[in-house]
Amino acid sequence: MLLRAILLCLLPVPALAETVKLAVTTSFRNSGLADVLLPRIASDTGLDVQMIVVGTGQALRLGAAGDVDAVLVHARAAEEAFIAAGHAPHRRPIMYNDFVVVGPLDDPAGTAGAATAVEAFTRIAESRAAFVSRGDDSGTHTAERAIWRDAGLHPEGAWYRPVGAGMGAALNTAVGLEAYVLSDRASWSNFGNKGAMRITFQGDPALFNQYAYLPISGDKHDAVAVDGAARLEDWLTSNAARALIDGYRVVGEQVFTFNATR
Numbered sequence: 412m413l414l415r416a417i418l419l420c421l422l423p424v425p426a427l428a429e430t431v432k433l434a435v436t437t438s439f440r441n442s443g444l445a446d447v448l449l450p451r452i453a454s455d456t457g458l459d460v461q462m463i464v465v466g467t468g469q470a471l472r473l474g475a476a477g478d479v480d481a482v483l484v485h486a487r488a489a490e491e492a493f494i495a496a497g498h499a500p501h502r503r504p505i506m507y508n509d510f511v512v513v514g515p516l517d518d519p520a521g522t523a524g525a526a527t528a529v530e531a532f533t534r535i536a537e538s539r540a541a542f543v544s545r546g547d548d549s550g551t552h553t554a555e556r557a558i559w560r561d562a563g564l565h566p567e568g569a570w571y572r573p574v575g576a577g578m579g580a581a582l583n584t585a586v587g588l589e590a591y592v593l594s595d596r597a598s599w600s601n602f603g604n605k606g607a608m609r610i611t612f613q614g615d616p617a618l619f620n621q622y623a624y625l626p627i628s629g630d631k632h633d634a635v636a637v638d639g640a641a642r643l644e645d646w647l648t649s650n651a652a653r654a655l656i657d658g659y660r661v662v663g664e665q666v667f668t669f670n671a672t673r
Contacts (some may be wrong), residue, residue, distance in 0.1 A: 419643055428459040431639040432479040434470035435462050437577030439483060439622065442597030444659050444667060451655060456646050458639055466549030466577065474498055474625065477632030481640040485550035485595075485622045499625040504551040505647050506656050506667045507621045510554055511598055512612035513582070514540075522612040529562045531612040536562070539570040541590035545581050546573025546589070550620075555593045558617065595620055597666035621670075648673045 439445060440462065448461055463473060467484040474482045475498045483505070484490060489531075490502050512522055512531055520540040525531035535542050544566075545552040559566055574584050578598045585592035586606040599610065624644055629637040646652060648671040656669040 412652050423554055424465055428453070428457050429636065429639045429642075430459045430461055431636050431643050432461050432463060432620065433643070434473045434479040434482040436467055436484055436547055436622075438485070438549075438551060438595040438598045439465055440464045441578050441601060442595070442666060444597065444602045444656070447659055448652070451651065452643065452646055455651060456642050458546055458643055459647075460643065464577070466545070466547045466551075467553065468548030471498075474627045477627060478568065479627065479637055480636040481624060481626045481643060483622060483624050485620055486553045487621060487623070489553065490625060493625065495603075497631060500568065500626070500628055503624045503644060503648065504673060505622050505624050505652075505671045506669050507619060508596045508667050509613065509620050510551065510593055510618040511596050511599060511610045513585065513589060513594050513608055514611040515589045516607050516609055518611045520591065525612055528558050528612065528615040528617050532558050532560050533564065536564050536566060539568070541570050541572065541588050542566065543585040543588065543590045543592040544571065544573040545578065545593075545622065546575045547577070549577070551578060551593060551595060554618075556619070558593075561617075563671050597661065600661040600664055600666050622667075647671060 452458055452460055463479055467486045470482045470484050471489060471493050473479045493499055494502055514522060520535045520538040522531040522534055525534055544555060574581050581592055582594060582602050583604060586604055586608050624647055626640040626644060627635045629635045653669040656667050659667060
């Protein structure tokens, strides 16, 4: 028994994977892309990426508190303010897709005939057609508010339904109410409960949706895994990431485009 114990002690012990805590948006998680990327990241880098799935606003708050090592979010103005406050040394674009307006099949507000997202939202407001808002300070909610602002509108009343929840919950609510909702394309494409709903408006350049990676500053938080976050960033800007991101399909449709630079 003693010899066996000694031999066991002499056996090589597998190195523990380094953990990187990454706050990501609910839209990224709902897209299904994370299920493709994370196993490859683990095999290529040895990193154990633990995702904390929240809206962009909450992701940035977690970063500012040093509770995560990096964030992957989609609200540029908020990201730039985050960097200016010293919470991250830089912002690295990784990939993009676009937002789409999803609504009832019969499109009661006539959004399909709109020339711009502002016009589509104006038609919804004027018709008082039901509209579900994320209402959670997420990147999608930020984009929605920007469109209302550009339209000179302040939505309120029984037709406007903030849910204070993630993309999946907002889509489920919109389907249940047969209401309009702003969604990122990937989440809608990957969503199973489409009911009597479809994309009613798309294609406006204003609906461009950039995802960016921000490593948290080690100068403010000693416990941040600076090296691990840098290794993850290196992988996310690699040719391996490009192939997986550009190659990811939902129902045969490409839903993200890689645009990182090294």
